[in-house]
Amino acid sequence: MSPPVAPPGWSRWLVPPAALSVHLSIGQAYAWSVFKPSLESALDLSGTQSALPFQLGIVMLGLSAAFGGTLVERNGPRWAMTVALICFSSGFLISALGAATEQYWLIVFGYGFVGGIGLGIGYISPVSTLIKWFPDRPGMATGIAIMGFGGGALIASPWSAQMLESFGSDSSGIALAFLVHGLTYAVFMSLGVLLVRVPRPAKTAADGTPAPLEGVQVSANSAVRTPQFWLLWIVLCMNVTAGIGILEKAAPMITDFFADTSTPVSVSAAAGFVALLSAANMAGRIGWSSTSDLIGRKNIYRVYLGVGALMYALIAWVGDSSKPVFIIAALVILSFYGGGFATVPAYLKDLFGTYQVGAIHGRLLTAWSTAGVLGPLIVNWIADRQEEAGKSGASLYGLSLVIMIGLLAVGFVANELVRPVDARHHVPAQKKKEAADVHE
């Protein structure tokens, strides 16, 4: 499938909704927990078992983004969005069959394996195209799309819950809910497939052939051999670990923090805090990423990592003496977490050019998978050990906060070490010409 080239007069403002239709759909992954209680009672599963489809889905996201990125670059965004649509929707349809026949392995395979491929390919599908359409504002453009991934859970969470309430939480109700999800997402994502276009390449004045790509261009295979790639890998991993550290344990954390005070936090207030963190996460994706277009990528990561560390220090220092300070600092940290995700494609474009930025982004997302394991592991393990040692309240998290500050400091140093990519890694002029020809 050749990349769909925009006809004359095609507006670039049609590309962000195309990207959003995919990201708002696949962002459903973070609302998987809605199905867990129903699955556990209908199919007699443990909590660990019911989390399997989501966990496999996230693993497949990382793997398919890392290994499928080059294919996405070669075949273009429409191919990638079609693959994402087919895999993500089929995942739900296979899961519907699994629920209807009470074969749980089919749900794990469908949602986790097949759907997970849709997550990875869908996540990277619009990145490179958006950057090419918005060379003046790449941070804003990718921020819009990646904000959609956060927004997907906001939509799916209440929607799926209402569906289970209407259809029932038994196996046939779950099967019907999965079926409706699969069909609805197929229709919703089709907008992206139909609308997405790559920009028409500039022509050289002399013979009308496409002009070669300008500036620094580095292939995905060369990029992973540069220190810049691995420094950014560390930056993303540290930033995400620090954010997940709070996100994963937000509700018990705020409850524990103020348990020994005169104003303890109720269960419903803790749920409100979690919702507010989701809003900060989303706002950070579009807000901070757009800001990076004005102040530069390196500077915005200085803010994410430096001010993020200060916010963690503030929480550790103030302890349980001020609820507003705790809430505001946590919101700022979560906004930086979202911003870190959304800004990284533009940072990659600055360093490696647009040639294979989608594929490079896919490979960098392995940092996300690593952070997804590291962050919760640190906070949960330390909180458990502190509890065993007889500690309670804010002191349960003291050591975790110090470790998060340390991780952010490591990320800050890695960001400081980022320099322009050495010329020996650049794509030769002839290859730049061939790359431009691909879009013709």
Added chain:
Amino acid sequence: MSTSDSNPSGGGAAADGPVPDRRPLIVFAWVWVGAPLAYGLYELVQKATQLFTG
């Protein structure tokens, strides 16, 4: 939308014939993704207010 919103590389500048008005399509596309997002945000705000009332 300004004319600079199309073809950032300038590759379409030499196109012949009238260019179709894309504004209705743009509105449709943004409503398509904006409506469910607004629903999600509404539900989020409802939940978030529990922090101050719960």
